[in-house]
Amino acid sequence: MSANWDEWVEAALSKLESLKLLRSLRPINVSNNSSNFDGHAYHVFDSLRQWDRTSVEVTISDSTFRNWLNDIPSCGAIEVPKGEEGNVVGKSCSRSGKKLLLFSGNDYLGLSAHPTIRMAAAKAAQEHGMGPRGSALICGYTDYHGHLEASLAELKKKEDCLLCPTGFAANMAFIVAVGSIASLSASGRIPARAEKVAVFSDALNHASIIDGLRLGERLHCIETFVYRHCDMSHLDALLSDCTISKKVVVTDSLFSMDGDFAPMTELAKLRKKHSFLLVIDDAHGTFTCGEGGGGVAQEFDCESDVDICIGTLSKAAGCTGGFIACSKRWKQLVMSRGRSFIFSTAMPIPMAAAAHAATFVAEKEGWRRKAIQERVQDFRDLTGIPITSHIVSIIVGSEEKSLLASRHMLKSGFHVTAIRPPTVPPNSCRLRITLSAAHTRKDVKKLADALSRCINFQDIDVENTELLAKL
Ligand SMILES: Cc1ncc(COP(=O)(O)O)c(C=O)c1O
Numbered sequence: 001m002s003a004n005w006d007e008w009v010e011a012a013l014s015k016l017e018s019l020k021l022l023r024s025l026r027p028i029n030v031s032n033n034s035s036n037f038d039g040h041a042y043h044v045f046d047s048l049r050q051w052d053r054t055s056v057e058v059t060i061s062d063s064t065f066r067n068w069l070n071d072i073p074s075c076g077a078i079e080v081p082k083g084e085e086g087n088v089v090g091k092s093c094s095r096s097g098k099k100l101l102l103f104s105g106n107d108y109l110g111l112s113a114h115p116t117i118r119m120a121a122a123k124a125a126q127e128h129g130m131g132p133r134g135s136a137l138i139c140g141y142t143d144y145h146g147h148l149e150a151s152l153a154e155l156k157k158k159e160d161c162l163l164c165p166t167g168f169a170a171n172m173a174f175i176v177a178v179g180s181i182a183s184l185s186a187s188g189r190i191p192a193r194a195e196k197v198a199v200f201s202d203a204l205n206h207a208s209i210i211d212g213l214r215l216g217e218r219l220h221c222i223e224t225f226v227y228r229h230c231d232m233s234h235l236d237a238l239l240s241d242c243t244i245s246k247k248v249v250v251t252d253s254l255f256s257m258d259g260d261f262a263p264m265t266e267l268a269k270l271r272k273k274h275s276f277l278l279v280i281d282d283a284h285g286t287f288t289c290g291e292g293g294g295g296v297a298q299e300f301d302c303e304s305d306v307d308i309c310i311g312t313l314s315k316a317a318g319c320t321g322g323f324i325a326c327s328k329r330w331k332q333l334v335m336s337r338g339r340s341f342i343f344s345t346a347m348p349i350p351m352a353a354a355a356h357a358a359t360f361v362a363e364k365e366g367w368r369r370k371a372i373q374e375r376v377q378d379f380r381d382l383t384g385i386p387i388t389s390h391i392v393s394i395i396v397g398s399e400e401k402s403l404l405a406s407r408h409m410l411k412s413g414f415h416v417t418a419i420r421p422p423t424v425p426p427n428s429c430r431l432r433i434t435l436s437a438a439h440t441r442k443d444v445k446k447l448a449d450a451l452s453r454c455i456n457f458q459d460i461d462v463e464n465t466e467l468l469a470k471l
Pocket residue numbers: 166167168169171206208252256281283284312313314320321322
């Protein structure tokens with residue numbers, strides 16, 4: 001991190017201390033067995049097992065299937081499939097409904113059903129229930145949370161880590177906290193322009209980053225500069241023109257809707273040139289990328305160039321929750337100023353226990369990352385589409401075309417969602433396909449066959465991964 005940023009954080013913390021606004025975590029020890037956390041209790045496996053299929057095989061009722069085909073809006077009431085005698089599923093009746101193969105979830109390693117992770121959650125629930133319910137600053141933070149933070153800090157090669165209720169909350173908390181540096185150092189009540197924090201944000205960043213920036217602007221702390229997607233010349237020019245000294249660049253590391261990687265090496269070079277704080281949202285890269293699952297920065301060998309790594313436990317870890325891996329001083333600042341952290345209940349103990357087990361399993365079961373890469377290669381071989389990650393974005397254009405394609409896939413037995421505005425810009429509606437370690441080559445072959453009946457693979461626009469729909 002640039003020396004300036006260290007100084008600004010120190011000054012903000014001193015100011016908070018003088019105002020008696022510095023906050024602390026006070027872990028409550030609920031576990032009397034620290035061996036819970038050293039990995040001894042965790043079993044790992046060396047290949048795909050039957051339970052992994054739970055994360056990609058689902059059933060929906062016949063009426064839900066019909067509603068989806070006809071795009072009938074629903075509030076999600078679940079219709080319990082009935083057996084011949086009308087018994088509830090799980091008693092004596094057979095399960096009816098439509099079986100689908102999911103190519104739409106974010107459980108990239110297939111860990112949500114892993115026995116070690118189930119066991120960790122179940123054991124913690126048996127022993128502690130949900131644990132103390134309250135914000136982490138009041139009574140919601142336990143030794144389970146502390147151990148999870150330590151394992152995530154180690155994974156991300158950072159000094160420390162702060163858990164948040166979700167990844168969305170983590171991005172909001174960090175951005176509001178970084179903006180608070182402007183208000184804490186301002187000479188007047190409202191920061192003057194030069195005292196603000198200039199945040200440079202990729203045009204395709206996740207909604208939680210955008211909302212955090214909107215809030216920071218509303219609080220008169222942040223001025224936002226949006227650079228064209230992954231366009232480093234544009235970013236360089238914006239940075240060079242900007243007279244605000246406190247500069248931050250924030251980017252998704254692997255873009256959730258497009259499946260492309262941020263240009264990490266170029267970002268690291270620009271960071272040296274302009275001394276900005278580099279913040280990445282590694283929601284889709286954590287556990288899936290890098291040799292040990294350390295994420296996109298590990299994959300691109302630039303972990304030390306990333307100052308702050310934000311992530312989620314709701315995707316490849318198969319759990320839920322968010323985190324900010326950073327220095328101890330940054331952690332103190334976010335704990336004291338990040339409102340979506342401060343004013344929200346801490347994650348339940350079983351979830352912290354499950355995520356801790358998932359962190360361990362994800363690192364040890366490296367074959368899962370290899371399996372994802374193999375599925376990516378299978379998809380490339382079968383379709384000729386030069387995808388670079390496990391998130392496949394097939395742009396079909398209009399909303400109507402994307403819905404037709406998604407309906408065709410549904411009829412063929414695949415859950416592949418059509419992504420439409422406001423998630424993506426108008427006329428760039430797409431099919432978003434996600435590949436997981438729980439998929440087999442056979443699954444990808446069947447998917448490609450079904451896709452080939454609604455998409456012309458040869459008409460691909462490689463630049464935009466854009467395809468012409470046959471429908
Ligand atoms: C890039 C990115 N960041 C953050 C989030 C939010 O994570 P969570 O689902 O844990 O709130 C998501 C999830 O949709 C995401 O795709």
